[in-house]
């Protein structure tokens with residue numbers, strides 16, 4: 414059994430996911446390493462932050478440098494120098510985000526590479542072959558998310574195709590020790606969401622993801638649809654909410670039984686000078702920090718906060734120094750990883766609801782985009 418549930422409280426779950434590269438304490442936040450790198454950070458820095466699992470991107474790696482090339486170089490772990498767990502997404506989200514460049518049929522999706530315009534084709538079989546070659550610890554099934562707001566007919570067609578593709582993905586061979594997760598879809602219709610969760614639950618996946626949310630819909634809708642699906646998905650297997658990870662999202666997701674989250678937010682906003690601080694975020698490019706000798710966040714003990722002032726990191730941003738991106742990324746990841754740890758530690762101790770409510774109050778005052 415790759416997943417062990419250790420405690421539950423108020424809908425939240427604490428557990429351990431065992432992969433071929435170690436144990437992941439859940440709930441876990443996964444930093445995103447789109448191109449085989451969490452932007453600006455080294456594997457050592459990720460380890461120091463306590464990262465146990467990160468996300469790699471099938472779409473990007475398949476196009477450049479190519480999965481077969483990575484396989485010849487020893488697989489993705491060796492290629493990027495990361496010895497802990499890696500989950501690879503299936504590329505579905507990226508392919509269908511290309512919008513007018515993509516044509517979808519039951520066989521698969523045809524699109525043009527964003528790099529050089531060359532014609533490309535992803536099928537359930539090819540996407541699983543790519544992830545097999547990469548040697549990730551968790552491979553995601555190929556799926557078709559429905560756009561927001563979309564329409565019911567389109568959402569149903571995408572959902573049914575996702576279910577057929579999931580079966581075809583399961584029929585493929587996995588890499589040794591590789592786990593496979595299916596993705597529940599259903600657009601923004603509650604009944605379709607329930608139908609998709611039931612259909613996926615009947616398949617022999619090692620875990621399940623909730624996909625196609627956080628595409629522009631109101632947050633209340635996101636959480637309601639998530640709740641409908643986690644209530645149906647098998648309790649003995651891990652649940653992964655894809656691409657959703659502001660501090661509030663994390664609190665709400667964990668409260669609804671989510672075990673894994675990923676989001677580019679902490680590293681993406683860091684490169685623009687935005688850092689997460691107690692109750693919101695600040696932009697260090699703002700002139701008010703020009704002589705601020707305090708740390709990025711007084712409540713944080715990360716490398717950036719221990720050694721450097723807001724004024725210094727602001728100076729680095731204004732001067733275009735690469736270290737600015739690195740320090741802000743380290744700090745933002747530290748905030749989300751600590752938030753996840755705080756939630757995890759509270760589960761099963763009888764204090765989860767209290768802890769989650771306090772964190773919610775802290776972060777709700779200044780919502781993030």
Ligand SMILES: [Zn+2]
Pocket residue numbers: 709710713714715716717718719743744745747
């Ligand atoms: Zn910090």
